Amino acid sequence: MDKVIVCIKGVPKPGTVKVDPETHTLKRESAELILNPMDRSALEMAMRLKDKYNCEVVVITMGPPNAVPLLREAYSLGADKMILLSDRLFAGSDTLATSRVLARAISNLKPFSLVLMGLKSIDGETAQVPPETASLLGLPSVTNVKQISVEGEKVIVVRETDYSEEEIEVDLPAVLSVTPYLDYYRPPSFKRMLEARKLDPLILSAQDLALPEELLGLKGSPTQVHSVFEKKIMERGEIWEGSPEELAKRLIDLLKEKEIFKN
């Protein structure tokens, strides 16, 4: 276990999202970016591996230059290297186009042992990028992982499926998405926070990654938006106003009438 790569994503801070009223696309530049909360789990797992195996942790994000503070946040948690994948050509990427960029950047960092990501982002919520990137890299992927340990050339992970909790032996290297529910998240180190202020990430463009334009961004994305429309809300129903006590009584009477509550 020498190198662990963590992919993180900047998501719009809830409440600051501005939507273009014409195109209904997200104005990402206008939004304040925060670290996708679920990526905290991937970073925490990486730091636990660093504590145990003294491995190098490289953190990667794809996004506009305003994602740099997120990389610094990861550095303050213990990441060793920061890489920003940034290019106008990446804009509008769906999960396949995004995975292509990540897979190429990850591949350039060979040799590595593990790639960690959050289970999903709280904006897109597709959870597709970790397995899709693994597939492009020809690597195994395990999703919703809650424990990671290393035995020689294998990693032992515990994942939770819809049916069971499984202990799995996986050949390295592998791509893992980490559960959003860890028992503990370390706070950032103040010393590293100060250090990070003076550090800049390595910035890589499409050209640096030798990726052809037709595979990137909106153009390289096979899923396309056909139209966006507002869903009409049904007519307004009945409105009751009053004190909670009064309303509770009326509601109980209604539930009895509807035979939902019987005493």
Added chain:
Amino acid sequence: MEEIIIAYGEYNNGKLHPASLEILTPLYDIAERLGKKLVLLLLTEDFERAQSLPELKKALCHYVWIVSAPELKDYRDDLYSEVIIELSKREMPYGVFFPATFQGMSLAPRIAGALQVGLCAHVNDLKLEGDNLLMFRPTYGDNIIASLYSTTIPIMATLSLGAFVIKENPFSPQISKYEMPPEFKWQSKMKIRKSKPLIKEPSRLSVAKIVLAGGMGLKTKENLALLRELAKVLRAEVGVTRPLCHAGWAKEEEMIGVSGVSVRPKLYIGFGISGAIQHTLGMENSEFIIAVNTDKEAPLVKMAHLSLICDAGELIKSLLKQLSRESN
């Protein structure tokens, strides 16, 4: 070519995941209209046991294909996806669809990546417009829905849980064993060492008759606990909104919405839920909708059959107090 549509039949421990039957409903309709055949695809180590599943005789599809090999005993993401990738390359399906279960969401992206095709997530409606298959899901903005299409074949998507109602097939589909080519490598970089069944009860949310749902308007975790108490009294199931999940108050399996579970109970009561579209698409088919909110202008208040304008936490406390008095 492109004559079949594949639906993933999630088969685990002798049981077919009901979500696999749900997705057949819209896909069968599309297959019929396009003159294609819908195939329900199962992967298993035991062909005999799988083919005798009673649900398969009524499954709304034209064919059931069962790939059977001892290596398919455990769900291993890389091998399972490799089987479907190989099968897709040979059969050239028009579409490959999955329920948005744990397996579906971990398999579909691997397959889409390998085939270099588009994949839509959490689709809750499908419609044909001419020859174009449109996939619907909510998007950014208030009450905004996007329809998406894929420029690549096979068209791929994961379909929202509970978004479609299971329909029975008046005819029985033809069930057969699908033989993989002899050169196929049954290898995996994963080995399941131990498997411990989850003790948690399977969520009954999607089939519940009464659903009490809580949102950020509950304000405190204690109020959510009181909502659970109320649910016990009313024999209801509890659901939550996405922000409550993200706040760590509840687990994902309790999340109602397009990226969670869709519900269609006889009675739905939303406590302190404003009604973001991601949530409302998951409950709009409820028979009777009651909203409890301090904000008269909240979207859920507008769409509800009845709205109670008051603080959700206070109402829950009053309900509990009055109900306990009644039962004494």
